[in-house]
Amino acid sequence: MTQTMTAAMAKRVSHKTQHVRSAGDWVTLVLLVVAALIVLFPLLVLTVNAFKTQADYNAVGPLSLPKTFTMEGIVSFWITTKFPMKFLNSLIISLIVAVAAVVLSVLNSFALGIGRVKGNTWIVLGIMLANMMPQEALLYPLYTMFKAAGLYNTKLAIIIIFTIIQSAYGTYLLSSVYGTFPQAILEAASIDGASRWQALLKVVLPISWSTISVLFVFFFVWTWNEYMIPMAFLMGDDVQTIPLALATLQGQHTMEATTLASASLLSIIPTIIFFVIFQRKLSQGITAGAVK
Known part of the structure; x- marks a missing residue:
């Protein structure tokens, strides 16, 4: 009986430890995702603006999604x-x-x-x-x-x-x-x-x-x-x-x-x-x- 209670208590403690560890893992994951988004933000802005028309860029600015996607900028740089x-x-x-x-x-x-x-x-x-x-x-x-x-x-x-x-x-x-x-x-x-x-x-x-x-x-x-x-x-x-x-x-x-x-x-x-x-x-x- 004593051994059974001890095993049950150990199991609960182990479960709590795993739960705390999992919560810490989730927090770490969220922080890493936020850090990755901060690091990748300039690249995302660069990519979005690469597929905008100049008129679209002048109208809505650099941080908004393009209304129409275009390859004009890439083709121009490629050829020039x-x-x-x-x-x-x-x-x-x-x-x-x-x-x-x-x-x-x-x-x-x-x-x-x-x-x-x-x-x-x-x-x-x-x-x-x-x-x-x-x-x-x-x-x-x-x-x-x-x-x-x-x-x-x-x-x-x-x-x-x-x-x-x-x-x-x-x-x-x-x-x-x-x-x-x-x-x-x-x-x-x-x-x-x-x-x-x-x-x-x-x-x-x-x-x-x-x-x-x-x-x-x-x-x-x-x-x-x-x-x-x-x-x-x-x-x-x-x-x-x-x-x-x-x-x-x-x-x-x-x-x-x-x-x-x-x-x-x-x-x-x-x-x-x-x-x-x-x-x-x-x-x-x-x-x-x-x-x-």
Whole structure:
């Protein structure tokens, strides 16, 4: 009898605990939904105005739904700026930079964090200081260098510049992570006869793949959104990127608000897609593979 009463009381306490926990979960969910709506509100306004006519925008303002949906702003920006060509330029530059910068970051960090290169602390400190240098200070030296090399006004110049800039940040981040890498795992691989390259490819990369994926996404988005250095190096219309196309269109014409909204929406869609594809990787830790 006593055991039955005890079990019943425990069941009621457990039920109350679950009820409280569920209520807290609902509160958290509601707060997250509200926060998501606040964050997405500018994007929603941008999307709504991209499908308005200018007369509709002038009559009812930016916060109301359009009376009639139209693609005029999107078509105008698409044709005026030769959007497919600019999109392809941005995609090629951003993808190559992201891949190359990740590869350089991994190789540099493996040498500095795990290989224990002599003076690695000073090297990492130098890389950190280089990351703090503003891009404005790099423009003239880079212009002189690439002008002399015959690479001015080419996509290759932008790829080289941003591969170095992004890999410097990636090296600084990954070297600190690899500096705390479990040595027991590497020693076990060495005992099994693994070389340095095999340890990198079969041990280090699988364990740190989540962090590398995050770097890849960030490098792609950062390069896609870059404006200052491409503005100084890409003069030809056939090599310009989407941010330059948007800025050039604003400078050459008096843009309607709906056309500007359409142009902005088209320019950020690829980065949104990238974040949607890789969003799970953004929340995974460096030791996810080791835990498995």
